[in-house]
Amino acid sequence: MMFIRYAAYRLLTMLLTLVVVSMLVFVIINLPPGDYLSNQIAELRATGQAEGVAKAEFLRTEYALDRPLWQQYLIWAGFAPGPNGFSGLLQGDFGWSFEFDRPVADIVGNALWLTVLVNLAAVLFVYAVALPLGVLAAAKSETAVDYTAAFVGYLGLATPNFLLALMLFYYGNKYLGLPIGGLMDPIYEGEPMSPGKVKSVLLHLIVPTFVIGTSGAAAMMQRLRANMLDELSKPYVETAKAKGMSPTRLLTKYPLRMAFNPFVADIGNLLPSMISGSVLVSVVLGLQTIGPALLTALKSQDQFLAAFILMFVALLTLIGTMVSDLLLVLLDPRIRYGARDG
Amino acid sequence: MTPLLDVQGLSIGFGDAPPVVQDVNFTVNAGETLAIVGESGSGKTLTCRSVLRILPGAAQLRAGQINYNNGDTVTDLLTLNERKMRNVRGNRISMIFQEPMRSLSPLHRIGNQVSEVLHLHRGMGTADAKRDVLDTFERVGFADPERAYRAYPFEMSGGMRQRAMIAMAMVSKPDLLIADEPTTALDVTTQAQVLGLIKNLQKETGMAVILVTHDLGVVANMAEKVVVMNKGRVMESGPAPAVLGNPGHGYTQKLFAAAPVIPKVAEPSAPLNYDDPILELKSVCKTYTVRGAGWRAKTKVHACIDVNLTLPRGKTLAVVGESGSGKTTCARIALGAEAPDTGSKVIFHGAKGSDPLPVHNMTRPERVAFQRQAQMVFQDPYSSLSPRMRVQEALTEPMEIHGIGTRADRRDKAAEMLRWVGLNPDMLKRFPHAFSGGQRQRLSIARALTLDPSLLVCDEPTSALDVSVQEQILTLLEDIRDRMGLSYLFISHDLAVVARIADEVAVMRQGVVVEQAPPDTLFYDPQHPYTQALIAAQPEPDVNRPIDLSLVANGAGSPDTWPEMFRFDGSAAPDLRELTPGHKVRCHV
Numbered sequence: 001m002m003f004i005r006y007a008a009y010r011l012l013t014m015l016l017t018l019v020v021v022s023m024l025v026f027v028i029i030n031l032p033p034g035d036y037l038s039n040q041i042a043e044l045r046a047t048g049q050a051e052g053v054a055k056a057e058f059l060r061t062e063y064a065l066d067r068p069l070w071q072q073y074l075i076w077a078g079f080a081p082g083p084n085g086f087s088g089l090l091q092g093d094f095g096w097s098f099e100f101d102r103p104v105a106d107i108v109g110n111a112l113w114l115t116v117l118v119n120l121a122a123v124l125f126v127y128a129v130a131l132p133l134g135v136l137a138a139a140k141s142e143t144a145v146d147y148t149a150a151f152v153g154y155l156g157l158a159t160p161n162f163l164l165a166l167m168l169f170y171y172g173n174k175y176l177g178l179p180i181g182g183l184m185d186p187i188y189e190g191e192p193m194s195p196g197k198v199k200s201v202l203l204h205l206i207v208p209t210f211v212i213g214t215s216g217a218a219a220m221m222q223r224l225r226a227n228m229l230d231e232l233s234k235p236y237v238e239t240a241k242a243k244g245m246s247p248t249r250l251l252t253k254y255p256l257r258m259a260f261n262p263f264v265a266d267i268g269n270l271l272p273s274m275i276s277g278s279v280l281v282s283v284v285l286g287l288q289t290i291g292p293a294l295l296t297a298l299k300s301q302d303q304f305l306a307a308f309i310l311m312f313v314a315l316l317t318l319i320g321t322m323v324s325d326l327l328l329v330l331l332d333p334r335i336r337y338g339a340r341d342g
Numbered sequence: 343m344t345p346l347l348d349v350q351g352l353s354i355g356f357g358d359a360p361p362v363v364q365d366v367n368f369t370v371n372a373g374e375t376l377a378i379v380g381e382s383g384s385g386k387t388l389t390c391r392s393v394l395r396i397l398p399g400a401a402q403l404r405a406g407q408i409n410y411n412n413g414d415t416v417t418d419l420l421t422l423n424e425r426k427m428r429n430v431r432g433n434r435i436s437m438i439f440q441e442p443m444r445s446l447s448p449l450h451r452i453g454n455q456v457s458e459v460l461h462l463h464r465g466m467g468t469a470d471a472k473r474d475v476l477d478t479f480e481r482v483g484f485a486d487p488e489r490a491y492r493a494y495p496f497e498m499s500g501g502m503r504q505r506a507m508i509a510m511a512m513v514s515k516p517d518l519l520i521a522d523e524p525t526t527a528l529d530v531t532t533q534a535q536v537l538g539l540i541k542n543l544q545k546e547t548g549m550a551v552i553l554v555t556h557d558l559g560v561v562a563n564m565a566e567k568v569v570v571m572n573k574g575r576v577m578e579s580g581p582a583p584a585v586l587g588n589p590g591h592g593y594t595q596k597l598f599a600a601a602p603v604i605p606k607v608a609e610p611s612a613p614l615n616y617d618d619p620i621l622e623l624k625s626v627c628k629t630y631t632v633r634g635a636g637w638r639a640k641t642k643v644h645a646c647i648d649v650n651l652t653l654p655r656g657k658t659l660a661v662v663g664e665s666g667s668g669k670t671t672c673a674r675i676a677l678g679a680e681a682p683d684t685g686s687k688v689i690f691h692g693a694k695g696s697d698p699l700p701v702h703n704m705t706r707p708e709r710v711a712f713q714r715q716a717q718m719v720f721q722d723p724y725s726s727l728s729p730r731m732r733v734q735e736a737l738t739e740p741m742e743i744h745g746i747g748t749r750a751d752r753r754d755k756a757a758e759m760l761r762w763v764g765l766n767p768d769m770l771k772r773f774p775h776a777f778s779g780g781q782r783q784r785l786s787i788a789r790a791l792t793l794d795p796s797l798l799v800c801d802e803p804t805s806a807l808d809v810s811v812q813e814q815i816l817t818l819l820e821d822i823r824d825r826m827g828l829s830y831l832f833i834s835h836d837l838a839v840v841a842r843i844a845d846e847v848a849v850m851r852q853g854v855v856v857e858q859a860p861p862d863t864l865f866y867d868p869q870h871p872y873t874q875a876l877i878a879a880q881p882e883p884d885v886n887r888p889i890d891l892s893l894v895a896n897g898a899g900s901p902d903t904w905p906e907m908f909r910f911d912g913s914a915a916p917d918l919r920e921l922t923p924g925h926k927v928r929c930h931v
C-alpha cells in the first residue's frame with residue numbers, strides 16, 4: 001500500500017519534472033538568434049526565389065513561429081491552441097521537421113524504437129558483464145583474477161568507441177561472418193515483423209551492443225568492486241562467517257545485496273549517457289537511431305525535431321531514475337521504513 | 343577430564359613482523375566462563391577469533407594448537423579443513439560481537455538471519471526453523487517473538503540487537519559461546535541485562551563461555567577463570583577470585599589501579615558556591631520535530647525539558663545519563679551549536695563581573711569572541727582530527743581563523759600546547775594516523791587549548807579509550823584545569839569517571855535532570871530511583887561484591903512504579919527540589 005502511494009507520488013513528480021524540462025529544452029533551443037525558417041527566408045530572398053518565400057512564410061504562421069516565445073512554447077507543448085486548434089506534444093503532434101520537410105513523427109518513428117532497443121541491449125550487456133566480473137574481482141581482490149578484470153576494464157574504458165567498432169566489424173565479419181553496419185538486412189527495411197527480421201536485427205545488434213556497452217560495463221565493474229570491498233570488511237560479514245556459511249552463499253546473500261544499491265541507482269544515469277555517448281558510434285556503425293538525427297537537427301536549427309529528440313531523451317532519463325528509485329525502495333528496507341522512522 | 347577447549351602455544355603474526363599474539367595457553371571446561379582481559383592491542387580479540395579461524399586476511403597462524411573436545415573425539419581446530427570448520431562455526435562454537443549495530447545485516451529480517459543458522463547446520467525447513475527461533479527469542483527475552491522475527495535490525499535498540507545476536511548464537515545450542523566485548527557499546531543497565539541473559543542461558547544449557555572484555559567489573563561478575571593479556575602475551579591467569587582478589591602480576595595491578603570506581607563516601611560535601619558562574623542554563627528546553635512519512639502527522643521529541651544548570655568558574659559540572667537522556671543536546675546548546683526552544687536562556691560570563699552574554703542572542707563580534715573562549719573536546723579522537731592535516735596545521739588553524747599572532751607565534755603556541763598535554767613538539771610535522779588513541783585525544787585537547795579558552799565542553803572524552811589511557815587523560819584534564827583556571831562542562835555516561843573529576847553532577851533521564859549534587863553528596867546518599875539504579879548497575883572489580891544482574895537489569899523501571907515520593911505519570915514530572923543544601927532531587931515534597 002505504502003509502495004503504491006510512493007509510486008504514485010514519484011510518477012507525479014516525474015511528470016512535473018518533465019514539464020520543467022520541456023520549458024528548458026524549448027528555451028535553450030531557441031537561444032541562438034533566428035530560426036530555421038527565418039534563415040531560409042533570408043536565403044531565399046537573397047537568391048530571389050519568391051514562391052519559396054511564400055511557402056516559408058506560410059509555415060511560419062502555421063507553426064506560430066511569428067509569435068512570442070512563451071506562446072510558441074505553450075502551443076508546441078499543447079497547453080494552448082495554435083493556429084489550427086490544440087495540436088502539440090500532449091495531443092501527440094510532434095511538429096514539423098523543416099530540414100526533412102516531413103512530420104517529426106515520420107522521421108523519428110522507427111528510429112525511436114531502434115534507439116530504445118540498442119540502448120536497452122547495451123544496458124543489459126553492461127549489467128550482465130559488470131555484475132559477475134565486479135563480484136569476482138572483489139572476492140578475489142589482489143589476485144590474478146582481480147588484476148585481469150581490471151586490465152580488461154581499463155582497456156575497455158580507454159579504447160575509443162568508434163575504433164573498437166571498426167575493429168569488431170572487421171574481425172567479426174572476417175571470422176564470424178557478422179554483418180557490417182545498419183540494424184537489419186536491407187531487405188527487411190520497412191517490412192513487417194517476421195522471424196527472419198528478428199534474427200537479422202539480433203545479429204546486427206551484437207557489435208553495437210558490445211561497442212556501446214563496453215566502457216559503461218568497465219566503469220560499473222570498478223564501482224561494484226569498490227562497493228563490494230567496502231562491504232566485505234563490515235562486521236556483519238564476519239557474523240555470517242562465524243555462523244558457518246560457505247563463502248559463495250555468504251557473498252551473494254549479504255555483501256552483494258548491500259553493494260547492489262548503487263548498482264541499481266545507476267540505471268537512471270546509464271540510459272541518457274549511453275544515448276548521447278552512442279551518437280558517434282551510431283554514425284560510424286550506420287545505425288538508424290535518433291543520435292545522428294539529433295546531430296543534424298541541432299546543426300540546422302530544426303527546432304521541432306531537436307526539441308522532440310531532447311524531450312525523448314529526458315523522458316528516458318526520468319523513467320530510468322523512477323525505475324531505480326522504485327527498485328531501491330523494494331530492495332532496501334531502510335529506505336522503505338526510513339520515511340516512517342523520520 | 344579433557345577440557346572442552348585447550349589452547350596451546352598459540353602465536354599469530356602479520357607479515358614479517360614479530361608475532362602480535364605469542365605463546366598463549368588456556369583451557370576452558372564445559373559449562374565454565376573464562377574471561378580474557380586486556381586493553382586494545384593486547385591480542386585478546388585475535389586470540390578469540392582464532393578459535394573460529396575468522397582472522398583478518400593478512401594474519402598468519404604461526405604456531406599452536408586449539409584442541410576442541412566434542413564429547414568423544416578431540417580435533418585441532420587450527421588444522422581442520424575448511425568444510426569441517428564451517429560445521430563447527432555457529433553450530434558447536436558460536437560468537438557474538440562488540441557492535442550489535444553493525445553486526446547484523448541491515449537488509450535482512452532478524453528472523454531470516456537467525457533461522458539461517460538452523461538451515462545451515464540442521465537442514466531444517468522454514469516452518470521448523472521458525473518454531474525453534476521463536477522459542478529462542480522468547481528465552482532471550484523478546485516480549486513479542488513474532489514481531490522480533492519480522493523486524494529489521496534498524497528497528498531495534500542496541501540492547502535488543504544484542505539480544506538478537508545472542509539468539510543467533512544460541513539457537514543451535516552450542517558447546518561454547520565466544521563473546522567479544524558484548525556489552526562495551528551498551529549503557530550500564532542494558533549491559534546488566536545482557537550479562538544476566540548470558541549467565542541464565544549458560545545455566546540452562548550448560549555451555550561454556552569465553553568472555554573477551556577490558557572491564558574488570560564485568561569479569562568479576564561473570565567469570566570463573568581469568569586470563570590477563572598484554573601485548574600479545576598472557577600476563578597472568580587463574581581462577582577469578584585469586585586473580586582479582588590478589589593480582590600477582592604488575593600489569594594486572596596497574597589495570598586495577600586505573601579502573602575507575604564509584605567511591606565509598608564517608609560524608610556529603612559542602613554545596614558549591616555559585617557566586618561567580620561562568621555559564622548558566624536557565625529553563626532550557628529543546629524539542630525536535632520528527633517528520634512523519636508522507637502524510638503522517640509529525641511527532642515531537644523532547645530532548646531537554648526545563649534544564650537549569652550553573653557552572654561556577656574554575657569548576658567541573660558533569661552531566662550524566664544513558665544514551666537518549668539529552669546530555670549531548672545540552673552540551674550543544676551550551677556551546678551555541680544548537681538553538682534551544684524559545685524561552686530558554688543560556689548566559690555566559692566571560693570574566694568575573696563582566697557583562698553577561700546571551701549565547702543564543704549575540705552580535706557577530708560577540709559570537710566570535712565567545713567561540714574563542716568556549717571550546718569543545720569530542721568523544722572519538724579517531725574521527726575528530728582530519729587525517730589529511732598535519733598536527734601543526736590542525737593546532738594552528740583555530741588561531742588562523744581568529745587572526746591571532748604571526749605564523750611563527752602560532753607555531754610556537756602549538757608547540758607549547760603539545761608540551762602542555764604531554765607530547766613532544768617534534769610531533770608537529772606528523773599526521774594523526776601516527777598517533778595512538780590516547781595521544782590523539784591529547785592532540786584534540788591541545789587543539790581546544792590553543793585559543794586560551796576559559797570554558798571547555800568535553801563530550802565523553804574518554805569513552806573511546808582504554809582504562810589506563812582514560813586514567814591518563816583524566817589526570818591531564820584535571821591538571822590543565824587547575825593550571826589554566828578552566829571550567830569544564832563534562833558529558834559522560836560513566837558515573838565512576840564523573841565521580842573522579844566533577845565538582846557537581848547532574849543526572850539526566852529522558853531530557854530531565856532528576857538529581858543534582860556534588861559527587862560526594864550524590865554517592866553518599868543517592869535519593870532518586872534512577873540514580874540508584876545507575877549506581878547499582880555499575881559492576882565493580884570485586885568478586886565478593888557481585889551485582890544482582892536480574893535486579894539491576896530492570897533499571898529504574900518506569901516512573902509509575904517508583905516510590906510514592908518520586909512517582910509520576912506521563913510527562914508530569916515533579917519539580918526539582920533542594921532536599922539538603924546543594925542536593926537537588928526531582929520529587930514531591
